[in-house]
Amino acid sequence: MVKKSHVSTTINGEAVEFLCEPRQSLLEVLRDTLRLTGAKEGCNNGNCGACTVILDGVPVNSCLVLGVEVEGSKITTIEGIATESHLHPIQQCFLEGAALQCGVCTPGFIVATKALLDHNPNPTEHDIRFELAGNLCRCTGYDKIIRAVQDAAAVLQENRS
């Protein structure tokens, strides 16, 4: 067996250390080592977005990042989106807008939406469709997802003003 590396990182605001083999993806570390199973594996080659996490402010497919690469990074996963007592407005809008069916792509969409609205608080429909094109959903036809993102953007705008 290959010797494991020691990695120190910050996940959802908490300092985390783990050991991983060089071949293990960040997704595998999150799910199997740290038991943060909210990020899903849909394809394991960067085409479906179900494993999206925010790595140092940028949305990435965690299946395409190696565990050993995140030394010193800050990571936000779906488990870090809500506060202790409240859902994030994005989550609330997905719920109220029925923007999920089977729900397996939902964590990836919500994390990607967070990254989108963090850098573009007032996106057009085209912006949303463009930015979320890396997240596949097979159930909804995207309509209610796009509307939920629009609703979330409006709520966040209102909260800021």
Place this chain on the structure above:
Amino acid sequence: MATKIKPDEKTAGDHQNANGAAPKYKVIGTRPVRHDGVDKVTGRALYGADVHLTGLAHGRILRSPHPHARIKSIDRSAAEALPGVLAVITGKDFPNLKDKIADLGEGSVNLADLSANCLAHDKVLYKGHAVAAVAAVNAHVAEEALKLIKVDYEPLPQVNWVLDAMREDAPLLHDNVFTSEMGKLAKKPSNVPVHLHFETGDVDKAFATADVVIEREFKTATVHQGYIEPHVSIAHWNRDGHITIWTSTQGSFTARQQSAELLQVPVSSITVIPCEIGGGFGGKITVYLEPVAAILSRKCGKPVKMVMNRTECFEGTGPTPGSFIRLKLGAKKDGKLVAGEAWLAYDAGAFPGGMIGPGCMCVFSCYEFPNARVDGYDVLVNKPKSAAYRAPGSTQAAFACESVMDELAERLGIDPIELRQKNAVHEGSRRVDGPTYPRIGFVETLEAAKNSDHWKSKLTGPNRGRGMASGFWFNIGLKSCAAANVNADGTVTLIEGSTDIGGTRTSIAMQLAETLGLGAEDVHPQVADTDSVGYTDVTGGSRVTFATGLAAYHAGLDIREQMQARAAILWDCKPEAVTWDDSVFRNGDRKITFKELAGKLNQTGGPIVGRAAVDPEGPTNGFATHIVDVEIDPETGKATILRYTAIQDAGKAIHPSYVEGQMQGGSVQGIGWALNEEYFYDDQGKMRNASYLDYRMPTALDLPMIETIIVEVPNPAHPYGVRGVGEAPIVPPPAAIAAAIHNAIGVRLRELPMAPHRVWAALRDKAAGK
């Protein structure tokens, strides 16, 4: 014991037919937040791959690189010797099964074939066919071990297109398959397990009387359901002989039955725990991993987890058939159809039993045909065994029939919706294969389409066109059970067995809430394992909100009746003297609310459990009509969807948002089928695009909003009027888009997908005057 539920006086009280006043509902028709919603937006919901057990081993499968080959030998010794490997198995580790047909709820299967599909026996029949399996301390070691298994193959000639496979000289997949035709079995083996034939009237004579006859040929590619969650199963074969299976399945009871048959153990030796399921669309009914994980577990003494990768999902699980269809329609000048004839060949994949049956029954299902003939062929090819995919068999058939209808409308100079209105089936019409329609809502969808903003709006601009098409799905009933426990705080816990793929916990709970006069949030639905709820058939056939909803309704009536008796005890009167209205029990001036009475159950005789087991008749059929605007880029042939409207009869929309969601999601799967998706095979019969990058499903950027119009023609066989809605919306899109492309650029495409290269070639041929 399951009882046959028919519309009776007890249920009729809650129901008004389409001509009566609309019933007033408190919960039905509202849009509450789904009960499992918070878990799903926070990442807490437990899907199969999220399950972790103590001492868990990880399994992987070795798959055939050849589309057709004999397995001469398998040497697993090197794999077994690899440190960390716990068990290696092949098809020989499965019990030897005789042919036995098992009903899977939406289609049936020969168990010997199913076993050979889980792990190949003597031959591999498609690239990706499972050959051996390994359990190891982790998935990486298991993967390494696969490379150490030596399989000696004798490659055989392959065939993967239906018309080639039907030829006399085609390579045979099975030497024990003989064509069954009109009840007779052929003497020579062939690749055609079944030839179906329906006929009504005098077809040839009728065509001779037609003013217009159009005959065309259509091809459709093999496509995949594309659920985002790959197949996953964890099995633990305990030392007492009991097997527990955690899995992603559309039917925990069918998964239990199939696994029991394949492992040759009693069904009661297996508990199937259905995890959250990340999409199915018909593809998660057949077992692939469950029995393999169980045999590995028995061998290594640990629970074994198996997760497919995306390539395995494409290459090793059932897609929906590719097809060839020849279809002919004859009509009078006024548009009235006089005859139809269809010849359909659907690929079954590697084992008999594809989707040709429903294909044949659906092809002429939307219109009245006084004379019709349908011939259908189930055809074996070297592709994965086909599986159900949302309205299985109907979309291919509708692409052919609706496309010829559009051409007929053009030829006769009749508006395409009007042509359909002239011929549409309604209550009392007879389907070509026999059944007579009950109250259905097809003409209402056509009317709604005609009156829609979309159809009335003007479409302008070059290379833009509009099309429409309709679609049919049977909908099924089947068996469902429900139990409901009244809690002291006045809420009710609902236990049901339908795995929830698209929000059915809520649509079922809402029906129980309505029955008891409670709020949707007062019912707590739980999807139970196979030991904790009565037998329930698969989540498929658009049946769950109809049938499991009906079970919840009857469990609610059972609770109401028991509570009336408790109120009678409180008031010392006869139970019949207690009335119920909007969650309040009354006797004379005395009244008590459901919630108050729930708090007094222990003083009046103890807990109350409502229960129901149903096997209902009358799911009644679903119809959809879609309108689409496209724009073609003449440089590339790419079609862009500009506007899309889906119209459907839902009977009664319990939770309108999730009905719209089914219509939108089904439409978009149909759009993908129409424009992009296909299994792309090379000349060696190997799939070359087994990834999401190359098998391109629609993304958010490819689509506009999907507008929906829900038509409600209540189903008389359901107390709240419910009809299934899940499947019909995938049926119309390919034909509607083909019609829109023709309207835009004047060419008719008759092969799916209508990918840019095909549209471009059609434009080139048109320019060349071909």
